[in-house]
Amino acid sequence: MKVVEINDVFKTYHDTAVEVKAVNGVTLSFDKGDFAVIVGPSGSGKTTLLNLIGGLDQPTAGEIIVAGHRLSELKPSELIDFRMEHVGFVFQSYNLIPVLTASENVGFIMSLQKWPKEKRMARTGELLEAVGLSERHNSRPSQLSGGQQQRVAVARALAPRPQFILADEPTANLDTKSAETLLDIMEKLNREEEMTFIFSTHDVRVMKRARRVITLEDGKVVSDERTNHNS
Amino acid sequence: MKNHQLAWRNLWRNKRRTLITAASVFFAVFFALVMRSFQLGTYEKMYRDVIESYSGYLQLQHTDYIDESNLDNGFVLEHSLSDIIGADPNVTGVIPKLESFALAAAGSRTQGVMVIGMDPDNEQKTLNIKNRLIKYRLTPEATEALIEENLPARTAKLVDVFSGEAWTDEKSLISDLGISDEDSAAVMPLFRKHASLDNRYINSADSGRAIIGYGLSRYLSADVGDTLVIMGQGYHGVSAAGLFVIKGIVSMPNPDIDNAFVYITLDDARWLYAAPGMVTSAIISISDTDDKELLQTQQRLNELCNNGLVIRNWKEMNALLLNQMEADNKSGAIMIGILYLVIAFGVFGTVLMMMAERRREFGMLVSIGMQKRKLAGIVGMEMLFIGLLGVLAGVAASLPIVFYGYARPLRFTGELARMYEEYGFEPVMPMLLPDTYYLWQAVIVLLILLIAITFSVRRIFKLNIINALRA
Ligand SMILES: Nc1ncnc2c1ncn2[C@@H]1O[C@H](COP(=O)(O)OP(=O)(O)OP(=O)(O)O)[C@@H](O)[C@H]1O
Ligand SMILES: [Mg+2]
Numbered sequence: 001m002k003v004v005e006i007n008d009v010f011k012t013y014h015d016t017a018v019e020v021k022a023v024n025g026v027t028l029s030f031d032k033g034d035f036a037v038i039v040g041p042s043g044s045g046k047t048t049l050l051n052l053i054g055g056l057d058q059p060t061a062g063e064i065i066v067a068g069h070r071l072s073e074l075k076p077s078e079l080i081d082f083r084m085e086h087v088g089f090v091f092q093s094y095n096l097i098p099v100l101t102a103s104e105n106v107g108f109i110m111s112l113q114k115w116p117k118e119k120r121m122a123r124t125g126e127l128l129e130a131v132g133l134s135e136r137h138n139s140r141p142s143q144l145s146g147g148q149q150q151r152v153a154v155a156r157a158l159a160p161r162p163q164f165i166l167a168d169e170p171t172a173n174l175d176t177k178s179a180e181t182l183l184d185i186m187e188k189l190n191r192e193e194e195m196t197f198i199f200s201t202h203d204v205r206v207m208k209r210a211r212r213v214i215t216l217e218d219g220k221v222v223s224d225e226r227t228n229h230n231s
Numbered sequence: 232m233k234n235h236q237l238a239w240r241n242l243w244r245n246k247r248r249t250l251i252t253a254a255s256v257f258f259a260v261f262f263a264l265v266m267r268s269f270q271l272g273t274y275e276k277m278y279r280d281v282i283e284s285y286s287g288y289l290q291l292q293h294t295d296y297i298d299e300s301n302l303d304n305g306f307v308l309e310h311s312l313s314d315i316i317g318a319d320p321n322v323t324g325v326i327p328k329l330e331s332f333a334l335a336a337a338g339s340r341t342q343g344v345m346v347i348g349m350d351p352d353n354e355q356k357t358l359n360i361k362n363r364l365i366k367y368r369l370t371p372e373a374t375e376a377l378i379e380e381n382l383p384a385r386t387a388k389l390v391d392v393f394s395g396e397a398w399t400d401e402k403s404l405i406s407d408l409g410i411s412d413e414d415s416a417a418v419m420p421l422f423r424k425h426a427s428l429d430n431r432y433i434n435s436a437d438s439g440r441a442i443i444g445y446g447l448s449r450y451l452s453a454d455v456g457d458t459l460v461i462m463g464q465g466y467h468g469v470s471a472a473g474l475f476v477i478k479g480i481v482s483m484p485n486p487d488i489d490n491a492f493v494y495i496t497l498d499d500a501r502w503l504y505a506a507p508g509m510v511t512s513a514i515i516s517i518s519d520t521d522d523k524e525l526l527q528t529q530q531r532l533n534e535l536c537n538n539g540l541v542i543r544n545w546k547e548m549n550a551l552l553l554n555q556m557e558a559d560n561k562s563g564a565i566m567i568g569i570l571y572l573v574i575a576f577g578v579f580g581t582v583l584m585m586m587a588e589r590r591r592e593f594g595m596l597v598s599i600g601m602q603k604r605k606l607a608g609i610v611g612m613e614m615l616f617i618g619l620l621g622v623l624a625g626v627a628a629s630l631p632i633v634f635y636g637y638a639r640p641l642r643f644t645g646e647l648a649r650m651y652e653e654y655g656f657e658p659v660m661p662m663l664l665p666d667t668y669y670l671w672q673a674v675i676v677l678l679i680l681l682i683a684i685t686f687s688v689r690r691i692f693k694l695n696i697i698n699a700l701r702a
Contacts, residue, residue, distance in 0.1 A: 056598055056697060077602060077603075080601070080602050080603070081600065083598065091595065091700065097596070104232060112600055157599075
């Protein structure tokens with residue numbers, strides 16, 4: 001089952017004197033349960049592509065369809081609701097709301113979605129457990145390590161069961177051990193919750209774990225390989 | 232997590248900045264309130280003083296009297312008119328008054344004075360002249376004699392400071408001179424011995440007697456029992472001259488009045504100015520003095536007047552004083568305006584800094600699905616909290632001062648007092664109890680906040696997520 005369909009998408013920036021074709025004719029699709037990584041040199045368009053898929057930005061041309069929604073047809077405020085309902089985001093850093101505890105952060109999107117309190121608490125507890133941070137449920141982000149913060153961010157993204165999770169270089173600021181732990185957790189959640197993950201990364205540790213590696217160069221897909229390990 | 236809970240927590244993430252911003256609002260509100268209370272309290276006292284001791288709330292006058300206040304614009308007050316005016320439900324009395332300028336001399340000194348003729352019994356319905364008779368005064372001799380006595384140190388020092396002052400009641404003397412309850416039994420007899428004044432009010436039969444202002448008595452070095460020579464111009468240019476024995480000395484709150492106040496019976500004044508049966512005005516005392524009711528009464532009474540007579544209210548009669556106060560009021564308002572402008576920039580600086588610091592966070596929040604209007608609501612609430620904190624603290628801190636300043640008006644002494652008196656102000660600054668001016672400060676701060684909130688809300692709605700996330 002297709003979760004994301006990208007049809008001949010272009011994104012051109014005109015901000016500078018030269019025109020930059022950040023995404024230059026990409027056609028791709030992601031299936032439910034994918035654990036895919038987008039790689040490529042710096043400036044190849046990874047972040048731009050993820051932003052387009054997540055509805056943070058609109059393509060210059062082409063069509064993106066997520067869970068039956070044509071993103072180009074949504075109004076700005078509908079796009080925000082779309083993201084709240086269907087997309088989980090994990091950024092490279094500063095993911096969490098500094099004034100909320102770990103469990104409040106995990107519960108945040110569910111409370112935006114108006115989940116009843118008991119269901120929300122149960123789900124929060126379950127996910128904090130899954131990311132190994134049950135004991136730290138009452139800590140503020142500033143009291144957590146970078147790796148722990150990223151785990152909370154993954155738990156938050158996952159909590160309301162979105163269609164997929166987008167993670168732009170989630171391990172870039174982490175040491176090897178923390179990165180491995182985070183990847184273990186994501187793999188486990190991918191398996192157990194059948195959650196679709198789409199990453200971008202420079203990190204070989206991440207690439208090795210992926211079951212699908214998409215390589216971008218100058219805004220174009222130059223290879224799309226499926227490997228079989230881990231499945 | 233509710234919006235206000237998030238806002239409340241955000242408020243304390245940069246505790247120092249929040250407190251500094253709230254403190255700046257606090258100081259602005261606090262100073263503005265205390266200053267306004269002083270100003271407005273002073274104006275109110277001045278208006279009240281001039282109304283109660285001189286003009287009254289309403290007067291019946293000849294139309295031209297307001298421009299040319301002399302005897303030629305006097306008139307004969309018919310009983311019939313005075314009766315129908317007196318029948319108005321809000322009117323408590325009609326008090327005929329004949330007043331004119333003259334020169335007063337005692338010994339070798341001469342001074343321009345205002346001779347006011349009124350019926351002493353009738354007068355008490357409106358002006359408080361009888362209550363203004365002084366009981367104690369610190370003449371140079373009295374001061375010296377008291378300092379020689381064995382006074383408590385504090386009182387001795389204050390006697391020196393207040394030398395020259397006069398008091399109409401014992402209570403204010405005791406409080407001004409810091410006489411404690413224990414001391415008063417020993418000290419008060421000394422004051423009675425050296426500083427008291429045997430002072431009497433005149434009655435309608437007191438022909439050839441006068442009550443004069445304390446300021447005038449000092450200028451003329453004239454005391455109770457001395458004779459005052461009055462010279463001037465009577466009705467239609469007749470020359471006017473008379474001798475009056477000083478029977479009492481009163482302390483009039485307004486220095487201009489105090490320095491020129493000579494009060495005799497109405498009959499004496501008519502005789503002095505050769506104006507039998509005439510008055511220059513009639514003070515109309517009223518029971519409900521509220522602005523609106525006052526104007527309605529004035530209008531009702533005006534309909535009864537004819538033959539060139541008209542009812543004037545105290546504002547029309549004291550236009551000069553009102554203008555003076557209005558000018559002072561404006562300069563005060565400008566100062567407060569500058570104060571708030573500075574505060575507005577401070578608040579704005581905080582908002583700018585906060586918006587810049589949290590740009591990335593805002594980008595993240597909108598990315599994960601928080602609607603911009605919700606975010607704007609939270610940020611707006613944060614600013615409102617800061618503003619309210621400052622306003623409430625400012626109001627709370629000002630209240631004790633304002634109530635104290637109302638109960639015990641600030642009273643200047645020495646040089647500063649002389650200066651005030653030279654400008655025609657009594658050197659007393661009472662404060663005005665909380666009134667609409669309190670509301671105004673809150674409105675101004677809310678307006679500043681509204682501008683700051685509008686600014687940040689706009690910024691949030693224009694936020695470009697991609698750029699914010701890259702920041
Ligand atoms: N908002 C923008 N305005 C102008 N140009 C942009 C903007 N965002 C990205 N670009 C340009 O588009 C191209 C692709 O950028 P993008 O950030 O997608 O690359 P990336 O693959 O994520 O790089 P990195 O590995 O360094 O994160 C770059 O040349 C970049 O300069
Ligand atoms: Mg990137």
